[in-house]
Amino acid sequence: MNISAMPATILLVDDDPHIRQLLVFAFGKAGVDTIEAGDGEEALAKVERHNPDLVILDINMPRMDGLEVCRRLRATSEVPIFFLSSRDDEIDRVLGIELGGDDYVVKPFSPREVVARSMAILRRTCPRNASPVGPAETAAVLRHGLLSLDPESWTAQWHGHEVGLTATEFTILRTLLAGPTRIFSRDQIIDRLRGPGFALTDRTIDSHVRNLRRKFAEVGANDLVETRAGIGYRLGTCSGSAPEG
Structure with a gap:
């Protein structure tokens, strides 16, 4: 399922280290590099430092939730954002999309589904994951x-x-x-x-x-x-x- 000889980089943001570990393993099998953040402030710092190709972002985090992280990212960046929600709450999901999110999944989720949907976003947005094309x-x-x-x-x-x-x-x-x-x-x-x-x-x-x-x-x-x-x-x-x- 490797989408590129030069793997994309995904930032995984969740205050639950077990969820991050599951996703690190799943994306590793798909040939995708990952970096991690355990809270919103760390996530913002790592976006600035590493310029990831996609951010997978938990909505419900202490101190700074995912919606606020999305607001701040959208003020300066169009990096794709994939929300994780711990509640099947349509209000949260719709608000996340209106703030500029690209997709969402509700916990508990299948890591394979998260990988598949992330790959779909990366194929559309990450130039290094596209097949080389000549000028013509x-x-x-x-x-x-x-x-x-x-x-x-x-x-x-x-x-x-x-x-x-x-x-x-x-x-x-x-x-x-x-x-x-x-x-x-x-x-x-x-x-x-x-x-x-x-x-x-x-x-x-x-x-x-x-x-x-x-x-x-x-x-x-x-x-x-x-x-x-x-x-x-x-x-x-x-x-x-x-x-x-």
Whole structure:
């Protein structure tokens, strides 16, 4: 399951050393390097020091919880964040996504599932885990109206203004842009993000779409994504006009 000759680095943040030990072992078998932090303050310091490719972050920690760590990270970084939650509490999960998290899993979890879902994030976001491509194979910039996405650098722009997106937000937008006249159901979007069978919810997708709309609205985009009631979402006209839905 090794995804690269140059392994990615994952920061594991949990106040329970047993959980960290389980994940260190599971990721080691997958050929992925890990570093550990036992609390939020240590996590912030290690992100700055080691620049990891992914942060796996427990929500419920003493002193500084995972949601606060996420807030602080998102002020300066777009590093993917994968939440661990000790409660099956949708409020925590949705808030984590709205703060900029990419995925979550509820304890007790399968270490193999955490590894698989982490690999899915890394394949989308970590350049050193992609297959080498020559100049002729470089992915072209995708454009629709005032929107442009660069799959190589994972950057999004609206009329020349760069918009910082998480890995999941970028992937949702790229999915919609791949079929600009097509309506995608929430299940279809989930399948594009994780593959069939992963336990994301409709409400989680709605939270990611709200994040996209909010971020693009800050640079004047009001017609990025249209909602089709009872069906799902499709890309808007991206012309700067008022949204249809």
